[in-house]
Amino acid sequence: MIELNDVSKTYRIGDEEVKALNHVDLTVEAGAFVGVTGPSGSGKSTLMHIIGCLDTADSGAYRLDGQPIEHYSENELAAIRNRKIGFIFQSFNLIARMTLEENVELPLIYQGVPSHLRKMRVEAALEQVGLADRRKHTPNSISGGQQQRAAIARAVVTEPALILADEPTGNLDSKTGENIIALFHSFNAAGKTIVLITHDDRIARETGRVIRIMDGAIDRIARPDTGTQTQVAETAGQSDPTNAAPNGDHSGAATGNGIDAGEKQPGKRSKR
Amino acid sequence: MIFQSFKMAWKSIAANKARAALTMLGIIIGVVSLVVLVSLVTSATNSVTDQIAGMGNDMLTVSVRDDKGNPLKAADLAEIAQDGNIALIAPTAQSSAAAKSGGETVNVSLEGTNGSYFQIRGDELASGRFLKAVDLENVSYVAVLSNETAIGIYGDSDATGRTLTMDGRKYLVVGVLAEDDSMMASISQAYSVYIPYTVMERLSSGTSGVSSFYASAVDSAHMDEAEAAVERALLSRFKNDGDAFYIMNQNTLAETMGDVTNTFALLLGGIAAISLLVGGIGIMNIMLVSVTERTREIGIRKAIGANRRSILFQFLIEALTICLVGCAVGIALSGLILIAINAFAADAMTIGFSGSVVAASVLFSTVIGVAFGLYPARKAAGMPPIDALRYE
Numbered sequence: 001m002i003e004l005n006d007v008s009k010t011y012r013i014g015d016e017e018v019k020a021l022n023h024v025d026l027t028v029e030a031g032a033f034v035g036v037t038g039p040s041g042s043g044k045s046t047l048m049h050i051i052g053c054l055d056t057a058d059s060g061a062y063r064l065d066g067q068p069i070e071h072y073s074e075n076e077l078a079a080i081r082n083r084k085i086g087f088i089f090q091s092f093n094l095i096a097r098m099t100l101e102e103n104v105e106l107p108l109i110y111q112g113v114p115s116h117l118r119k120m121r122v123e124a125a126l127e128q129v130g131l132a133d134r135r136k137h138t139p140n141s142i143s144g145g146q147q148q149r150a151a152i153a154r155a156v157v158t159e160p161a162l163i164l165a166d167e168p169t170g171n172l173d174s175k176t177g178e179n180i181i182a183l184f185h186s187f188n189a190a191g192k193t194i195v196l197i198t199h200d201d202r203i204a205r206e207t208g209r210v211i212r213i214m215d216g217a218i219d220r221i222a223r224p225d226t227g228t229q230t231q232v233a234e235t236a237g238q239s240d241p242t243n244a245a246p247n248g249d250h251s252g253a254a255t256g257n258g259i260d261a262g263e264k265q266p267g268k269r270s271k272r
Numbered sequence: 273m274i275f276q277s278f279k280m281a282w283k284s285i286a287a288n289k290a291r292a293a294l295t296m297l298g299i300i301i302g303v304v305s306l307v308v309l310v311s312l313v314t315s316a317t318n319s320v321t322d323q324i325a326g327m328g329n330d331m332l333t334v335s336v337r338d339d340k341g342n343p344l345k346a347a348d349l350a351e352i353a354q355d356g357n358i359a360l361i362a363p364t365a366q367s368s369a370a371a372k373s374g375g376e377t378v379n380v381s382l383e384g385t386n387g388s389y390f391q392i393r394g395d396e397l398a399s400g401r402f403l404k405a406v407d408l409e410n411v412s413y414v415a416v417l418s419n420e421t422a423i424g425i426y427g428d429s430d431a432t433g434r435t436l437t438m439d440g441r442k443y444l445v446v447g448v449l450a451e452d453d454s455m456m457a458s459i460s461q462a463y464s465v466y467i468p469y470t471v472m473e474r475l476s477s478g479t480s481g482v483s484s485f486y487a488s489a490v491d492s493a494h495m496d497e498a499e500a501a502v503e504r505a506l507l508s509r510f511k512n513d514g515d516a517f518y519i520m521n522q523n524t525l526a527e528t529m530g531d532v533t534n535t536f537a538l539l540l541g542g543i544a545a546i547s548l549l550v551g552g553i554g555i556m557n558i559m560l561v562s563v564t565e566r567t568r569e570i571g572i573r574k575a576i577g578a579n580r581r582s583i584l585f586q587f588l589i590e591a592l593t594i595c596l597v598g599c600a601v602g603i604a605l606s607g608l609i610l611i612a613i614n615a616f617a618a619d620a621m622t623i624g625f626s627g628s629v630v631a632a633s634v635l636f637s638t639v640i641g642v643a644f645g646l647y648p649a650r651k652a653a654g655m656p657p658i659d660a661l662r663y664e
């Protein structure tokens with residue numbers, strides 16, 4: 001379970017301060033499938049990095065499975081990333097000179113899994129994403145969709161409880177993207193908690209709950225499955241389910257509009 | 273895990289072959305110069321000390337510079353030989369003569385001495401016998417030839433029983449020495465002929481007394497005592513004038529030569545070690561470039577759970593692998609170079625692979641790999657995961 005409490009993160013470039021996260025409160029229950037949307041530069045990746053223990057907040061508290069992260073050493077954080085979390089990035093982030101098999105094996109090596117068990121688990125993970133026959137290939141010799149599936153195999157090979165994906169379909173065509181998203185749904189069905197950052201409102205709509213980030217703050221939390229959309233204050237998380245918006249039935253569309261509004265300037269969505 | 277690390281290191285080195293080869297070159301050159309130079313010096317040392325030992329390492333060479341009008345006589349030598357630390361004594365006197373055989377005339381260097389001379393020097397016979405005491409007593413015109421002399425004059429080393437005419441006098445050849453393949457022998461080109469000391473005295477009627485002699489200690493452990501005994505006798509003989517004579521101790525010579533060549537080995541080894549050090553700096557340079565280039569990879573590894581130590585080891589082992597592979601190539605190359613040198617300079621001496629310098633170069637390369645790999649590796653390990661991931 002993820003619990004962020006009044007978390008802020010500020011970057012300084014020269015004299016300029018960027019509030020990448022501005023007093024964020026967020027709770028994600030174990031087993032949830034959360035979609036995160038918002039315009040580029042709004043702080044989505046920063047949020048994911050903090051949730052994934054890749055970065056630490058300047059202020060506020062973060063508890064992962066009830067444990068306050070602030071007290072952990074760098075090595076303990078590495079172990080948490082290794083065992084509890086699987087990362088998936090927009091640019092796949094496979095190591096180019098290693099085969100898919102070796103890429104997927106890497107987190108198991110860092111976990112200290114003995115060699116014969118590693119082989120079995122790598123095989124199973126690649127099988128799961130449909131790349132068993134490509135295991136000797138290097139990332140450059142396969143398509144983007146296949147690379148992303150290999151990256152997913154690497155993320156899930158350690159059986160993490162939490163999967164964090166930062167625009168995993170951003171570099172893929174929509175058809176390939178759908179296959180990738182289907183994988184996330186199957187992982188969620190198997191009980192894994194998933195936080196999925198995406199620009200695609202259709203993909204976001206299919207998740208259990210959509211969080212929209214604006215200028216480093218959570219804008220609104222929508223629950224398309226219940227058909228309720230909850231307007232939240234600047235400090236998000238204090239949702240009031242009784243105060244449903246009038247167009248609650250079209251919560252997905254409303255969220256979509258929001259994304260559109262935010263995305264018009266970068267003009268990324270026009271490609272789809 | 274260690275094997276896995278070396279495998280991974282090898283993979284990333286192999287990913288950039290030209291660069292790795294150039295980096296290794298520094299180490300290879302360092303190791304080759306270390307191994308070849310030190311092997312050369314060590315072999316030279318060994319051959320020089322062997323030569324000295326071959327000349328008899330229980331030998332004293334004594335020359336009288338100023339006999340104070342009272343030259344040494346054979347009886348004086350006999351008295352010195354009474355000392356318990358001295359085994360043998362042989363007077364020597366040099367001269368030269370024109371030897372005739374058939375129609376040809378050759379110059380030979382004459383050495384007047386006694387039978388002990390050959391024993392002290394450890395000479396061996398090809399045929400016949402050495403000089404004997406009776407030869408000296410009877411002042412017999414007999415001669416012992418060195419192997420080269422016999423071949424030079426008779427075309428055959430089996431010259432015993434033949435007659436040799438030197439400066440118009442006939443000598444009976446009673447023995448020929450075995451071939452001497454020591455470096456000293458190959459340096460002196462002259463034909464050597466050994467005749468009884470008394471004959472030599474008679475030939476050079478102007479001079480009298482012994483101006484130089486050889487003495488041997490009972491064994492090489494008693495060289496210093498033997499030297500002291502000779503010195504005592506000569507001091508009392510020559511009015512306590514230490515400058516009247518000169519004693520050369522073969523052991524001291526060997527030690528001095530050993531010191532000189534050891535200093536030489538250290539010096540050359542030191543220079544070679546500096547080139548290895550420069551190779552190490554090259555490795556640090558390349559590792560720093562590699563760490564920067566692979567910032568993103570480091571970020572990925574950290575994201576999927578690598579801790580500081582794993583990253584540190586990864587880059588350290590990479591530096592170490594470059595060093596050790598370079599070292600192995602350098603040792604192999606050194607072997608080939610030494611084989612080539614041996615093939616070209618077959619006669620002068622054989623240059624052996626110095627095992628200790630090979631071990632030293634492996635050790636040194638390891639130390640350099642760790643020492644110069646540590647800073648880049650620490651830099652890699654200390655990268656915050658998020659900065660590394662964001663790096664383009």
Ligand SMILES: Nc1ncnc2c1ncn2[C@@H]1O[C@H](COP(=O)(O)OP(=O)(O)O)[C@@H](O)[C@H]1O
Pocket residue numbers: 011012013018019020038039040041042043044045046047662
């Ligand atoms: N390491 C950093 N240094 C400086 N500014 C950063 C850094 N990381 C993020 N930012 C800034 O923080 C803001 C949020 O970035 P990010 O979380 O990547 O947004 P998103 O993923 O929503 O596009 C942006 O303005 C970005 O420029």
Ligand SMILES: [Mg+2]
Pocket residue numbers: 044045046166
């Ligand atoms: Mg982002």
